[in-house]
Amino acid sequence: MMSSTHFRSATAIALGVVLGVFGGLANADWAPKKPIELVVMAGKGGGADKLARFMQSIVEKNDLSSKPILPVNKPGGSGAEALVYVKQKQGDDHTLLVTLNSFYTTPLRQPALGIEIMSFAPIARMAEDTFLLWVNVDSGINNVDDFVKAAKSAGNKWIMAGTGKGQEDQLLTSFLNSAYGLDMKYVPFKGGGRVAKELAGNHANSTVNNPSEQLGFYEAGNTRALASFTPERLPLFKDAPTFKELGKDFVYFMQRSVVGAPGMSPEAEAYYRKVFKAIYDSAEWQDYMKKKSLQGDFLTGDGLKEYWGREYKIHQKMLKDIGEI
Amino acid sequence: MEIFSLLIEGFTIAFEPLNLGLVIFGCALGLFIGAMPGLGSVNGVAILLPMTFLVPPTSAIIFLGAIYYGAMYGGAISSIMLGIPGASTAVATTFDGRPMALKGLADQALVTAATASFIGGTISIILFTLFAPPLAKVALAFGAAEEFALMMLAFATFIGLGGDDIPKTLFSIFIGLVLSAVGLDIISGQPRLIFGDITGFMHGINFLVLAIGIYGIGEMLWTIETSKGEMTVSQANVTFRRIVDGFRTLRRTFKATMIGSFLGYFVGILPAAGATPGSLMAYGVAKTVSREPETFGKGNPEGVAAPESANNAASTGSMLPMLTLGIPGSPTTAILLGGMVIWGLEPGPMLFVEHRDFVWGLIASLYVANAFALLINIAFIPAFIWVLRLPFTILAPLIFILCIVGGYGPTQDMHDVWLMLGFGVVGYLLRKLDYPMAPAVLAIVLGPLAEISMRQSLLQSGGNVFVFFERPISGTIMVIAIILFLLPLIKLVRGMLGRKATG
Numbered sequence: 092m093m094s095s096t097h098f099r100s101a102t103a104i105a106l107g108v109v110l111g112v113f114g115g116l117a118n119a120d121w122a123p124k125k126p127i128e129l130v131v132m133a134g135k136g137g138g139a140d141k142l143a144r145f146m147q148s149i150v151e152k153n154d155l156s157s158k159p160i161l162p163v164n165k166p167g168g169s170g171a172e173a174l175v176y177v178k179q180k181q182g183d184d185h186t187l188l189v190t191l192n193s194f195y196t197t198p199l200r201q202p203a204l205g206i207e208i209m210s211f212a213p214i215a216r217m218a219e220d221t222f223l224l225w226v227n228v229d230s231g232i233n234n235v236d237d238f239v240k241a242a243k244s245a246g247n248k249w250i251m252a253g254t255g256k257g258q259e260d261q262l263l264t265s266f267l268n269s270a271y272g273l274d275m276k277y278v279p280f281k282g283g284g285r286v287a288k289e290l291a292g293n294h295a296n297s298t299v300n301n302p303s304e305q306l307g308f309y310e311a312g313n314t315r316a317l318a319s320f321t322p323e324r325l326p327l328f329k330d331a332p333t334f335k336e337l338g339k340d341f342v343y344f345m346q347r348s349v350v351g352a353p354g355m356s357p358e359a360e361a362y363y364r365k366v367f368k369a370i371y372d373s374a375e376w377q378d379y380m381k382k383k384s385l386q387g388d389f390l391t392g393d394g395l396k397e398y399w400g401r402e403y404k405i406h407q408k409m410l411k412d413i414g415e416i
Numbered sequence: 417m418e419i420f421s422l423l424i425e426g427f428t429i430a431f432e433p434l435n436l437g438l439v440i441f442g443c444a445l446g447l448f449i450g451a452m453p454g455l456g457s458v459n460g461v462a463i464l465l466p467m468t469f470l471v472p473p474t475s476a477i478i479f480l481g482a483i484y485y486g487a488m489y490g491g492a493i494s495s496i497m498l499g500i501p502g503a504s505t506a507v508a509t510t511f512d513g514r515p516m517a518l519k520g521l522a523d524q525a526l527v528t529a530a531t532a533s534f535i536g537g538t539i540s541i542i543l544f545t546l547f548a549p550p551l552a553k554v555a556l557a558f559g560a561a562e563e564f565a566l567m568m569l570a571f572a573t574f575i576g577l578g579g580d581d582i583p584k585t586l587f588s589i590f591i592g593l594v595l596s597a598v599g600l601d602i603i604s605g606q607p608r609l610i611f612g613d614i615t616g617f618m619h620g621i622n623f624l625v626l627a628i629g630i631y632g633i634g635e636m637l638w639t640i641e642t643s644k645g646e647m648t649v650s651q652a653n654v655t656f657r658r659i660v661d662g663f664r665t666l667r668r669t670f671k672a673t674m675i676g677s678f679l680g681y682f683v684g685i686l687p688a689a690g691a692t693p694g695s696l697m698a699y700g701v702a703k704t705v706s707r708e709p710e711t712f713g714k715g716n717p718e719g720v721a722a723p724e725s726a727n728n729a730a731s732t733g734s735m736l737p738m739l740t741l742g743i744p745g746s747p748t749t750a751i752l753l754g755g756m757v758i759w760g761l762e763p764g765p766m767l768f769v770e771h772r773d774f775v776w777g778l779i780a781s782l783y784v785a786n787a788f789a790l791l792i793n794i795a796f797i798p799a800f801i802w803v804l805r806l807p808f809t810i811l812a813p814l815i816f817i818l819c820i821v822g823g824y825g826p827t828q829d830m831h832d833v834w835l836m837l838g839f840g841v842v843g844y845l846l847r848k849l850d851y852p853m854a855p856a857v858l859a860i861v862l863g864p865l866a867e868i869s870m871r872q873s874l875l876q877s878g879g880n881v882f883v884f885f886e887r888p889i890s891g892t893i894m895v896i897a898i899i900l901f902l903l904p905l906i907k908l909v910r911g912m913l914g915r916k917a918t919g
Binding site for chain 1: 458462465466467469555556557558559560599600602603604605607613615618619620687737741742743744747749750751753754755757758760762763764765766767828868872875876878
């Protein structure tokens with residue numbers, strides 16, 4: 092099984108090289124025959140959905156695909172519904188999926204779904220979203236030391252708002268709890284925008300939102316970034332140190348990747364790689380990454396699979412640590 | 417006075433030929449999208465979003481705003497004419513709109529719906545123009561506890577909705593609540609009531625599936641039974657005179673329209689709610705304060721005016737948190753928010769400062785869209801009425817097809833079509849047994865919102881129930897809700913005492 096996928100990706104890469112050399116000529120080999128379904132593991136208007144529609148608009152604007160890309164929302168079960176749906180599309184050349192870190196956590200938490208993440212076609216990692224620790228400016232907290240002091244004295248009255256259960260935000264909360272000996276209470280809300288509002292309205296004490304979710308309030312001077320979960324300081328938030336600088340060797344990202352249905356033909360895989368590479372290289376995408384403080388290079392094929400393997404293990408450990416699995 | 421100069425600036429943008437053309441086109445398109453079951457404003461805006469890069473951002477939002485608006489008008493059309501809610505926001509309109517059509521008053525119902533939409537829309541835009549920044553603060557002050565209190569208020573107004581049979585109303589509400597619990601629980605992350613591992617249940621039960629089943633399929637079965645398969649043609653006339661007469665009923669529906677306008681707008685500005693809960697709540701409140709609540713559900717124009725004014729007001733309202741806080745107030749504005757990302761605009765508190773032309777162009781265009789949607793709608797009433805003149809043997813298969821499309825549309829899952837047909841049969845049986853179904857629809861819409869906000873506030877307070885009463889806003893709303901809950905009980909006791917006295 093493993094060797095056959097290896098073989099497949101090897102052919103795909105070879106094909107990709109050929110495509111690169113012959114450009115449009117080789118493209119005639121395979122082209123989508125009907126509209127491409129881009130499954131989104133979140134509801135309409137959520138972060139993943141916005142991104143999927145953004146990619147769709149770049150494709151339309153620059154005429155990158157001969158058939159349209161249509162986002163389809165399957166929001167149920169933290170991605171479970173979407174993963175099962177795409178898994179059932181075995182061998183389909185017209186089904187893609189936009190994934191987040193629930194790509195790892197949902198199969199880990201629900202082994203009964205029978206999702207084997209390595210079976211999905213590794214099309215593209217478009218970016219890695221970053222996380223920061225945020226507080227309301229009214230709190231008077233200026234740095235992580237203040238934060239730890241305040242959260243310690245509040246005990247379990249300190250509320251951390253986040254999105255979802257057993258997902259990114261809660262994993263980060265439990266990291267902070269154990270790293271600083273805190274007892275913050277995690278309260279899940281629907282969507283990062285809502286979480287940002289809870290903080291801005293002083294209904295929550297802190298969040299670990301992505302910059303894209305908190306940026307509006309940050310720019311209005313309502314919320315403050317204390318520290319980032321990145322290896323280096325983010326250009327947009329130069330004043331916020333990394334947790335690494337503060338002596339906690341912890342880095343965490345959220346992948347923004349696109350995968351194909353399991354058993355997708357190598358020709359189709361190569362075609363989509365080219366499309367998404369073109370999206371990645373577009374001025375719109377690069378501009379968006381800069382504005383929303385997204386990081387990460389374009390990854391595909393074996394490189395993307397290696398990345399999944401690493402992240403899968405990290406998430407397995409984190410989920411075990413908080414007792415979710 | 418700064419507001420007025422900004423507004424005039426906005427109007428000059430809205431009246432640019434391209435923008436004006438887009439408003440008219442958007443209204444007409446929205447009307448169709450809203451009227452078509454299975455195609456609501458959410459789908460319409462989502463489908464057209466990628467096309468908007470062809471025009472500047474201000475024109476794009478004006479176009480999508482007009483579609484959103486037109487869809488609010490359009491949803492009423494199929495609710496009234498066919499008894500199938502054209503969009504989720506028009507479910508409450510079926511409660512009285514359909515009975516009016518069956519009584520041969522379809523034209524009057526349509527005129528009431530259109531004018532109420534216009535008034536609700538206009539009031540809400542004026543409120544938006546004058547009070548956007550302070551209202552944004554109100555939206556911010558609303559936490560989970562306040563949201564829960566508001567949901568309780570909505571339930572309280574609906575206790576009296578099913579007529580005087582309170583036990584049957586409660587039963588209907590509980591059915592709705594159970595159905596609303598299906599799917600993923602966002603607090604614990606566990607799937608609930610998915611019957612083993614049926615993936616179709618994972619996304620929960622879309623309430624449109626329930627509403628279309630009950631009102632579309634159930635209603636059709638009912639009509640087939642009562643007409644005994646005979647070819648029937650509903651009486652439906654339309655003349656210019658009758659439309660003008662329709663405007664005369666405005667006085668009668670004035671109170672309901674005002675309730676719908678203000679309540680709808682207010683519910684709209686709260687994140688997480690939107691036009692659907694807004695219209696249902698307006699219906700409940702209008703009924704509670706009406707002088708003739710017993711005629712609600714039997715074709716009272718007030719029951720059309722309240723939800724229709726509310727859904728338009730709420731659609732404007734939901735743009736407020738979108739623009740000022742960057743939080744969608746409804747599913748449709750969530751998509752618009754995504755659109756702003758595509759156009760390179762940062763929603764949030766700074767938008768009003770940095771992109772004035774965008775904000776004020778949008779606000780001014782809403783005034784224009786509102787006027788055109790009314791005109792287009794009234795102009796098409798004769799065409800809509802023509803549909804009603806079709807013999808039932810033609811109309812029934814048409815309704816059936818539209819129901820299937822409407823059940824499939826929102827989730828694109830055949831599972832939901834089967835579910836919708838099942839609800840249709842159950843709805844028909846419950847109707848035979850005289851169970852009111854509107855409370856079930858309300859419960860499936862508000863149930864998840866109420867549950868999540870209650871659990872969030874209890875988590876925040878560490879399990880202290882008094883959190884709902886300690887906070888000033890939520891406390892006040894809770895007290896009103898409790899009084900409303902007790903009202904039917906008080907009436908009951910008074911009635912019993914009265915009978916004793918006379919007997």
